[in-house]
Amino acid sequence: MDRTEVGALVRSAVDGDAAAWKALVEGMSPLVWSVVRAHRLSDADGHEVYQTVWFRFAQHLGRIREPDKTGAWLASTARHECLKVIKGMTRLTLTDDPQVLDRASDDRTPEQTLIDSEEAADRAERVRRLWQELDELGERCRQLLRVLVSSPPPSYVEISAALGIAVGSIGPLRQRCLRRLRARMDQRGAA
Amino acid sequence: MNEDDGFRYDEADGGGDEPAAAPTADTLLEEELRQAAAVLDPVPDFLRQLAVEAYALRDLDARIAELTFDSLVDALPVRGVTDAPRMLTFRAGALTVDVEVTGDGLIGQVLPPGSARIEVLGGPGAARPVAVDTLGRFISDDPPSGPFALRLRTGSEVIVTQWLRA
Secondary structure: OOHHHHHHHHHHHHOOOHHHHHHHHHHHHHHHHHHHHHOOOOHHHHHHHHHHHHHHHHHHOOOOOOHHHHHHHHHHHHHHHHHHHHHHHHHHOOOOOHHHHOOOOOOOOHHHHHHOOHHHHHHHHHHHHHHHHHHOOOHHHHHHHHHHOOOOOOOHHHHHHHHOOOHHHHHHHHHHHHHHHHHHHHHHHHO | OOOOOOOHHHHHHOOOOOOOOHHHHHHHHHHHHHHHHHHHOOOOHHHHHHHHHHHHHOOOOOEEEEEEEEHHHHOOOOOOOOOOOEEEEEEEOOEEEEEEEEOOEEEEEEEOOOOOEEEEEEEOOEEEEEEEOOOOEEEEOOOOOOEEEEEEEEOOEEEEEOOEEO
């Protein structure tokens, strides 16, 4: 979704256009989801945060002061709800089960099965390795890249809202993290 | 979590001065990652569908009672108490709703005291009425799971509390 459309879609949705709302969900869901995933919540917690964000957005529709900045609003709301989940876990020490927090990222999805056809096998293998390397890249890089690569590409303002980092530090951080990931891939390719 | 763990490579590498070709390689790698995210970690379909259905939750006539206190964030932890109930306060103008969420359900109080009709919302199309006395005290023995909100009708006014994860 072109981010310039977002404000217009929000205004249409306020006026009762359900198709505009659906377009917002389609266009902005990957960003919200990436924030949830960047914070490594369990599936159950992550699903609840995602729902809370969209329920609250629907509730506040028409009261959003700057419709053009809806992406940042969604990202920021998602971040705060993720931090609450993490805070609640720390306080109650309900789940310090590393298997819950560090769930394997290579669960097989139908899409993955699809790309596992023979001619695509090499390509699929590289995608899997890339994803695995991302998972082991260190928290700040992993978080930044997970949000950065949601579709369509988020703005730096949205990334800033999603992760609580300054807009000005995103560019340099992105460059470092991608370089680091590439080095790890090269290393693995050589081994 | 080690805040520095992403950067050792750069420090060893000297960092900073990449030749002009680097942005292209960065962009390509980023695009590869974007495809990987779409394939290996997509938004679950049922969640996306719930978000589409959430359009029904827009309530342009209701006033929103915003969360002004959440014990999860605003209260100091009490030593030795690991299962303290979640205390929430919502406010809309002069009206306050205090809610305590436990494993057994909800207990709450509308202030200033007065009768109201109250429902617990659990998502699009999910609303359960709760018992309220004439002083605005209410109780539900059904603990909310996941996101919830309270819808209050007092006289001519409708007030909905900000959606929150229990």
